[in-house]
Amino acid sequence: MIRKTIIEMLALLLLAFCIAMLYHVLSASGITIFKKRPAAQPSATFMMDKGGTAHGG
Amino acid sequence: MAVNPDNAGARIAYRLTVLVRLIVGGIFLISGLAKIADPVRFLLTLREFQLLPSALESFLAVYLPWLEFLLGLCIVVGILHRTASLMIAGLNGAFIIAIVSVMARGIEVDCGCFGLLADALHLPDMADGKAIVRNLVLMAMCLHIFRSEATGWTMERYLGMRRPERP
Numbered sequence: 001m002i003r004k005t006i007i008e009m010l011a012l013l014l015l016a017f018c019i020a021m022l023y024h025v026l027s028a029s030g031i032t033i034f035k036k037r038p039a040a041q042p043s044a045t046f047m048m049d050k051g052g053t054a055h056g057g
Numbered sequence: 058m059a060v061n062p063d064n065a066g067a068r069i070a071y072r073l074t075v076l077v078r079l080i081v082g083g084i085f086l087i088s089g090l091a092k093i094a095d096p097v098r099f100l101l102t103l104r105e106f107q108l109l110p111s112a113l114e115s116f117l118a119v120y121l122p123w124l125e126f127l128l129g130l131c132i133v134v135g136i137l138h139r140t141a142s143l144m145i146a147g148l149n150g151a152f153i154i155a156i157v158s159v160m161a162r163g164i165e166v167d168c169g170c171f172g173l174l175a176d177a178l179h180l181p182d183m184a185d186g187k188a189i190v191r192n193l194v195l196m197a198m199c200l201h202i203f204r205s206e207a208t209g210w211t212m213e214r215y216l217g218m219r220r221p222e223r224p
Contacts, residue, residue: 008140012127020123023093033093 074205078142081198082132085145089126091172096122102169106155106184107162122172124148132202135211136218139203146199149192156184156192 026032092099100118103109109117125148131141152168159166167175168184170191175182 005140005143008137009144012131012137012141012144013124016124016127017120019127020120023123024119 070205071209074202075209077198078132078135078138078202081142081145081195081202082129082138084195085125085129086133087129087174088171089122089124089129091174092122092169093126095173099169099172102167105164105166106159107164108155108158135213136216137213138211139206142199142202146196146203149196149199153189153192153196156188159184160186 023033096118099122100114103114103118104111125145128141128145128148132138132145152170156168166184167182168188169182170188171178171180171182174180181187
C-alpha cells in the first residue's frame with residue numbers, strides 16, 4: 001500500500017515536471033496557450049498626480 | 058472497503074466525499090491555471106517570501122502551478138485521487154510553513170494562492186492567519202479524501218482500474 005502510494009506520487013511528480021518543461025519550452029519558442037498581458041500603462045490620473053498633464057506635456 | 062447498502066450514513070459520506078473532491082480539486086485546478094497564466098507574478102511572490110535560493114524560485118515558478126493543476130485534475134476526474142489528495146495535503150503543509158515563516162519575520166506579502174484571480178475576483182490573498190486557516194481546512198478535506206475509499210464518479214471505475222464500490 002505504502003509502496004504503491006509512493007510510486008504513484010513519483011509518477012505524478014514526474015508527469016507534472018514533463019508537462020511544465022514542455023510548456024516552458026513551447027513558451028520560449030513563441031507558442032503559448034495563454035495570451036501575454038500587455039504591460040500596465042500609467043493612467044492619466046497617475047500622470048497628473050506626478051505633476052505632469054494627461055497629455056504628457 | 059465494502060459499504061452496507063442499507064446504511065444511510067455511509068451513503069451520505071459517499072456523496073460528501075464526491076463533493077469534497079470537487080471543491081478541493083476545483084480550487085487547485087483553478088489556482089494552478091491562474092498561476093500558469095502569469096508565472097512572472099508568481100515568481101515575484103516567491104521572491105518576496107525570501108525563503109529559497111534564486112534558482113529554486115525560478116524552477117518552482119514554472120513547476121508548482123503545473124503540479125497544482127495536475128493534482129487538482131486528478132482529484133476532480135478521479136484518477137489516482139487518493140494519492141493526489143495526500144500530495145496536496147503535503148503542499149498545504151509547506152504553504153503553512155512558508156506563511157508562518159514570513160509572519161514570524163514580520164514581512165507583509167501576498168500569499169500568491171490564486172495568482173491573477175485574486176485581483177480579478179477580489180479574493181483574499183494576503184499571507185496571514187486567514188491563509189493559514191484556509192490551508193488547514195483544505196488539508197483536512199484532502200485527508201478526508203485520502204481516508205475515504207468509497208467515492209463515486211471516478212474515472213478509475215470507468216477505466217476498470219478499481220472495483221466498483223457503491224453504497
